[in-house]
Amino acid sequence: MRDDTRRWTEADKRHCWHPFTPQAAWTAGEPLVIVRGEGAWLWDSEGRKYLDGNSSIWTNIHGHRHPALDEAVRRQLGDVAHTSYLGFANPRASELAEKLCAFFPAGTLERVFFSDDGSTAIESAMKMAIQFRQLTGEAGRDGFIAFDQAYHGDTLGAASLGGVSRFHDRFRKHGAEVTFVAGMDALKDLPGEVAAKAAAVVIEPLIQGVNEMRPWPAGMLRELRQWCDATGVQLILDEVMTGFGRTGRMFACHHEDVIPDYLCLAKGLTGGYLPMAAMLTTGRIYDAFLGDDSRAFYYGHSYTANPLGCAVALASLGVFETEQTLERLQPMIARMAERLARLKAGHPRVHEIRQCGFVAGIEIRQADGTPFPAAEHFGARVCTAARDHGLLTRPIRDTIVLMPPLCTGPDELDHAVSALDHALATT
Structure with a gap:
């Protein structure tokens, strides 16, 4: 073992705490x-x-060290690495929001709320769905519906949507009120009062990732959109994993021509370079938040719309076209x-x-x-x-x-x- 390798691993074992990792086994091994x-x-x-x-x-x-993505980061560093998005705009965020909305028909997903990672994209969609109901006279619709064995992140709200017991059970009572179903048949069989109380249903479209990569039946997503339209339950799509080409289309929802009420993106948004997330929603939902200060969406992060992340995300979308x-x-x-x-x-x-x-x-x-x-x-x-x-x-x-x-x-x-x-x- 090289001296620098030994120094790094010893410091890791003394001071670092790794995610999803039994630390006793980790420190006993050679990472x-x-x-x-x-x-x-x-x-x-x-x-x-x-x-x-x-x-x-x-x-x-x-891929790693892609020339176009590397250059986008260097070029943005020549201007500024980070500026606040609270009360200010920045050019790269404006351009990226415009590009993301252009993947969907005009008048559908036309607003972008930036955050830091997949968990916070889901969290912002959940909070927005609850506040939308409050602002439109349906404050009683504050529950959620999710699917068995789902995974939507680890912040407290997102974790409450998770159906994997070993990750989420110990935190279950501290999160949102969630009803879990196995699939469309179980969803359709829910008592009417459950749907009437639900703000939104959340799903990983086409395939569940942490559930050992299990695909949904063909047509299921379109059927879910129809059920939402019939019941008034909003649809949150978690495309943190499936977005940006993984399924063979830019987004998984494109396979079945489904437009959600909220679309959550992260992971591949910046090509894998920087932590960043985006949640897209409709003009109808956005308009409900207009008015005096009491209607504002008071949620955000210090690094929201970070210019470096936006710059490399724009470059990644450009590579999809040029290559x-x-x-x-x-x-x-x-x-x-x-x-x-x-x-x-x-x-x-x-x-x-x-x-x-x-x-x-x-x-x-x-x-x-x-x-x-x-x-x-x-x-x-x-x-x-x-x-x-x-x-x-x-x-x-x-x-x-x-x-x-x-x-x-x-x-x-x-x-x-x-x-x-x-x-x-x-x-």
Whole structure:
């Protein structure tokens, strides 16, 4: 181990606290220290090279050190790194809001509320939905409907929408009032008084991420929009993971031509460069907040509409156009399906492949189809073994996530699947 690696890991173990990480196990191990990236690749402090198989926790879009994105940050630094958005505007935020709204038909999603991350995008949508009801004479509609095994973030309001017990149960009583349903049939069977009391329903469109990458049935999102229209329940779409090309379209809701009341974006918004979020909503909702001070939306963050984040987000949207990212992605989506089908055919422990666009979950079970005992952490062991073959990714329980940057080429995708192949064979 190099001296600098040892120094960094020792300082980490003494002082750092990692998210979603049992710290006792972490401090007993030898963590990788990532020091450099380029394209779809990352290097650790020991000089080893890995494909970024989960896009640095689902954020990176066009690859690391993309020249256009790097230049956008440098150019903005030449002007100013940050200015307040409370009482002031800035050019990049104005341009970015205009670009985001242009992805949707005129007169639909036409207002953008910026914040810091996916959790705060959801939080702002929840608060806005509640206040909208108060301002329009429906103060009793303050509940929410969410789906079993959903994940929408970890701030207290967003966490209350989460259906994953190990993440959210200990905080359940401190959040919003939420009714959970398994799917559309259960939603339609809810007592009328539940829908009548609900401000909004929240969903990850097309595919649930933390629920081991489980896609929704085709047409479900359109059916949900129709149910909302019939009941007066507003629709919040959590596209924190699915936005910006992951599903093969710019946004997942484009697949079924659905316009939500609130659209929450983060992760890939800046191409994976800087923390930033945006929540889009309609002119009708915005207009309800107009008037005297008592109607204002008193919610925000110090780094709202940070100029650096807005600049690199604009550059990322530009790369989608100049590099024809979505067009180039289509054959890669097909290649991923073909390569993962071959992986499943070659390994009896690959129980199921779940894919939506350029996002895949590879569920591992015992050869007889039963799950591995949780204490074995089999998925984590496979991912650790994959490092020896040049792939970094993380499991969700025993489902291995494969979600590389959209810039990943055919040979790089083959490398990722081959690494999983070797890891499965040796674990």
